[in-house]
Amino acid sequence: MGSSTQNGVVDKGVDFANYFCTYGFLYHQKEMLCDRVRMDAYYNSIFKNKHHFEGKVVLDVGTGSGILAIWSAQAGARKVYAVEATKMAEHAAELVKSNELQHVVEVIEGTMEDITLPEKVDVIISEWMGYFLLRESMLDSVLCARDRWLKPNGVMYPSHARMWLAPIKSTLVDQKMNDFEGSMDDWYCFIDDTKNYYGVDMSALTKPFTHEQKKYYLQTSIWNNLHPNQVIGTPVIIKEIDCLTTTVDDISNVRASVSSSITEENARLAGIAGWFDVHFRGSSENPAQNEIELNTGPNEDSGTHWGQQVFLLHPPPRVQRGDDLKFNFSMIRSKENHRLMEVDLDIEIKQSSGKLLPQVRNKFFIE
Amino acid sequence: MGSSTQNGVVDKGVDFANYFCTYGFLYHQKEMLCDRVRMDAYYNSIFKNKHHFEGKVVLDVGTGSGILAIWSAQAGARKVYAVEATKMAEHAAELVKSNELQHVVEVIEGTMEDITLPEKVDVIISEWMGYFLLRESMLDSVLCARDRWLKPNGVMYPSHARMWLAPIKSTLVDQKMNDFEGSMDDWYCFIDDTKNYYGVDMSALTKPFTHEQKKYYLQTSIWNNLHPNQVIGTPVIIKEIDCLTTTVDDISNVRASVSSSITEENARLAGIAGWFDVHFRGSSENPAQNEIELNTGPNEDSGTHWGQQVFLLHPPPRVQRGDDLKFNFSMIRSKENHRLMEVDLDIEIKQSSGKLLPQVRNKFFIE
Ligand SMILES: Nc1ncnc2c1ncn2[C@@H]1O[C@H](CSCC[C@H](N)C(=O)O)[C@@H](O)[C@H]1O
Ligand SMILES: Nc1ncnc2c1ncn2[C@@H]1O[C@H](CSCC[C@H](N)C(=O)O)[C@@H](O)[C@H]1O
Numbered sequence: 001m002g003s004s005t006q007n008g009v010v011d012k013g014v015d016f017a018n019y020f021c022t023y024g025f026l027y028h029q030k031e032m033l034c035d036r037v038r039m040d041a042y043y044n045s046i047f048k049n050k051h052h053f054e055g056k057v058v059l060d061v062g063t064g065s066g067i068l069a070i071w072s073a074q075a076g077a078r079k080v081y082a083v084e085a086t087k088m089a090e091h092a093a094e095l096v097k098s099n100e101l102q103h104v105v106e107v108i109e110g111t112m113e114d115i116t117l118p119e120k121v122d123v124i125i126s127e128w129m130g131y132f133l134l135r136e137s138m139l140d141s142v143l144c145a146r147d148r149w150l151k152p153n154g155v156m157y158p159s160h161a162r163m164w165l166a167p168i169k170s171t172l173v174d175q176k177m178n179d180f181e182g183s184m185d186d187w188y189c190f191i192d193d194t195k196n197y198y199g200v201d202m203s204a205l206t207k208p209f210t211h212e213q214k215k216y217y218l219q220t221s222i223w224n225n226l227h228p229n230q231v232i233g234t235p236v237i238i239k240e241i242d243c244l245t246t247t248v249d250d251i252s253n254v255r256a257s258v259s260s261s262i263t264e265e266n267a268r269l270a271g272i273a274g275w276f277d278v279h280f281r282g283s284s285e286n287p288a289q290n291e292i293e294l295n296t297g298p299n300e301d302s303g304t305h306w307g308q309q310v311f312l313l314h315p316p317p318r319v320q321r322g323d324d325l326k327f328n329f330s331m332i333r334s335k336e337n338h339r340l341m342e343v344d345l346d347i348e349i350k351q352s353s354g355k356l357l358p359q360v361r362n363k364f365f366i367e
Numbered sequence: 368m369g370s371s372t373q374n375g376v377v378d379k380g381v382d383f384a385n386y387f388c389t390y391g392f393l394y395h396q397k398e399m400l401c402d403r404v405r406m407d408a409y410y411n412s413i414f415k416n417k418h419h420f421e422g423k424v425v426l427d428v429g430t431g432s433g434i435l436a437i438w439s440a441q442a443g444a445r446k447v448y449a450v451e452a453t454k455m456a457e458h459a460a461e462l463v464k465s466n467e468l469q470h471v472v473e474v475i476e477g478t479m480e481d482i483t484l485p486e487k488v489d490v491i492i493s494e495w496m497g498y499f500l501l502r503e504s505m506l507d508s509v510l511c512a513r514d515r516w517l518k519p520n521g522v523m524y525p526s527h528a529r530m531w532l533a534p535i536k537s538t539l540v541d542q543k544m545n546d547f548e549g550s551m552d553d554w555y556c557f558i559d560d561t562k563n564y565y566g567v568d569m570s571a572l573t574k575p576f577t578h579e580q581k582k583y584y585l586q587t588s589i590w591n592n593l594h595p596n597q598v599i600g601t602p603v604i605i606k607e608i609d610c611l612t613t614t615v616d617d618i619s620n621v622r623a624s625v626s627s628s629i630t631e632e633n634a635r636l637a638g639i640a641g642w643f644d645v646h647f648r649g650s651s652e653n654p655a656q657n658e659i660e661l662n663t664g665p666n667e668d669s670g671t672h673w674g675q676q677v678f679l680l681h682p683p684p685r686v687q688r689g690d691d692l693k694f695n696f697s698m699i700r701s702k703e704n705h706r707l708m709e710v711d712l713d714i715e716i717k718q719s720s721g722k723l724l725p726q727v728r729n730k731f732f733i734e
Contacts, residue, residue: 098571
């Protein structure tokens with residue numbers, strides 16, 4: 001119960017309650033529409049590659065407010081199918097009309113998996129990326145659309161995606177360790193009070209409570225917009241995705257063994273940050289005229305609403321320039337909710353002196 | 368979609384995703400266990416009325432951590448059935464065991480509606496109250512248990528409940544009106560930017576966005592622990608419930624026409640506050656030896672985790688001592704989620720001079 005998948009089949013009502021509901025609010029759509037890095041990337045990807053749109057049939061998977069569909073039409077598309085699961089579809093239709101594009105853009109309310117298009121399409125455009133790229137598992141819906149509706153030489157917007165990891169320094173780890181300890185101090189008072197005032201011994205729950213709070217404060221990845229100088233070692237790629245060929249299997253289980261070297265003189269390894277970039281390159285048969293990148297890594301001038309996901313190490317080990325970190329990374333979907341993720345991250349530190357510190361195993365949740 | 372009821376039938380998966388999920392956290396159970404007003408009331412209701420428990424069979428509907436079941440056993444119950452829908456049942460069972468009551472308390476994991484007991488019971492105890500009494504609609508489950516399992520002369524704990532309204536003064540209304548205006552100012556900048564930078568006119572969405580934000584900031588009732596001196600008129604009862612005889616129909620639709628007089632010299636009527644009390648009186652055949660009250664109204668010394676629900680009036684009218692307020696109150700369940708409420712509250716002010724101000728109709732959401 002409380003599970004969105006039963007034998008791998010997603011319960012639709014539960015998926016709406018857990019996931020789609022937030023996208024029904026204009027407030028939430030506006031947050032995405034105010035992300036200038038995101039907006040510029042999609043805008044440029046379309047208007048600097050008009051040859052991909054002029055006279056073409058476009059499918060926008062998850063059109064939300066309709067923005068990508070409208071741009072596609074403005075760039076000269078002959079027809080745009082704009083599919084949206086939530087009631088936001090009605091607002092998208094209004095917007096299409098008030099921008100006088102109703103002869104080009106057809107808004108369809110429904111989930112991509114359920115609806116039928118009258119024809120195949122030349123371009124699939126979608127903004128499907130969640131935190132650390134794959135949270136939300138919305139790429140599944142885009143791949144489903146691709147396999148059913150994309151013409152043989154069709155193009156994907158974006159065409160490629162990559163996931164990154166990098167060692168960081170941060171005081172977040174101290175905050176969260178403090179919060180955790182504060183919560184445990186509270187708990188022990190509570191145990192005493194409940195015994196003294198109400199005659200019930202609650203100490204049998206100390207272990208599961210500790211577990212619950214540790215998960216909450218220390219094992220759940222944290223949204224953060226990092227400053228580039230918080231990155232203390234070389235960023236490494238842990239996954240590359242070609243949106244034209246990847247499969248749900250390929251993205252359901254991400255594994256990588258990679259190494260990063262510490263570049264900072266002397267620092268505390270407070271955690272590992274994860275982020276992504278995507279590229280708009282078209283395909284080899286049908287390349288972009290101007291390649292566009294959308295990068296959500298640490299950036300001094302401009303953050304994105306995705307920020308980075310931080311996986312805290314507690315207590316944080318000290319590291320020095322030249323130390324080598326070996327990551328064994330694995331990410332799978334949560335059994336209770338296929339749109340959330342569970343990460344195993346084993347870290348081995350080989351000091352520049354040659355000394356090997358014992359491997360530390362970490363378990364994290366992307367909630 | 369996103370609805371927990373389909374033709375009045377509750378989708379269980381959705382109900383777990385929307386409602387039960389939070390009760391699966393010890394952190395949340397602890398918040399209730401730390402509410403001293405709540406704990407004292409239940410504790411006293413049991414231990415000052417041991418005659419209702421000694422040698423009796425008790426059913427605890429929604430046992431959570433198991434606290435009420437354990438107290439019932441400690442007060443001398445022969446058998447306690449402790450029913451809990453979430454995984455919290457496992458922790459309750461641990462707690463029962465570590466308090467050495469496993470021969471009396473039987474924890475059953477399941478929803479009250481689905482499970483079967485081996486016998487009828489003398490007492491049904493439950494802490495089913497949500498914000499403003501009826502939010503969460505959990506009383507339904509208690510009534511279902513009563514109709515199936517309570518012996519003819521059985522007792523309900525609590526036995527009675529009442530809902531209250533009172534006019535209040537508060538600066539919350541200024542805060543929320545400010546927040547709303549700030550959000551709208553932001554929106555107009557966003558409209559300009561999106562037109563200028565990205566060539567899309569979003570102004571068709573201004574109306575639905577205003578509607579959405581107004582609902583969020585001004586029409587959603589607000590949790591607050593009021594000071595008694597914020598109450599500026601006579602509190603009035605809008606609903607009395609006898610837990611032994613009430614029905615789901617009776618509580619699904621609460622209607623009242625009541626009057627309150629302003630007691631404050633001169634004030635701004637910032638809103639109407641709603642709260643509840645419950646009583647432990649037993650039944651007429653089987654009365655309590657010591658009546659206990661749990662009151663969640665404004666209190667100088669001790670708040671409860673329920674606080675009060677505030678329904679804001681914007682802009683707040685000025686009122687004076689002796690003015691009469693006539694409330695036409697109606698509360699129904701939300702069509703999308705039967706555990707949330709929609710309130711219509713029409714207010715007429717008859718000034719002490721005799722002048723009648725035009726009736727103001729207000730719509731609120733208890734989310
Ligand atoms: N399987 C599916 N079918 C239809 N819509 C989907 C979907 N999965 C996600 N969505 C929708 O996809 C949107 C992703 S957010 C992106 C919105 C818009 N394209 C923009 O770039 O601003 C949400 O509105 C969500 O409701
Ligand atoms: N229909 C139902 N069947 C079983 N449990 C239910 C239920 N409806 C609500 N509950 C449970 O009832 C509890 C209400 S909170 C009260 C917990 C506990 N009795 C205490 O007083 O501290 C929650 O744990 C919730 O999961």
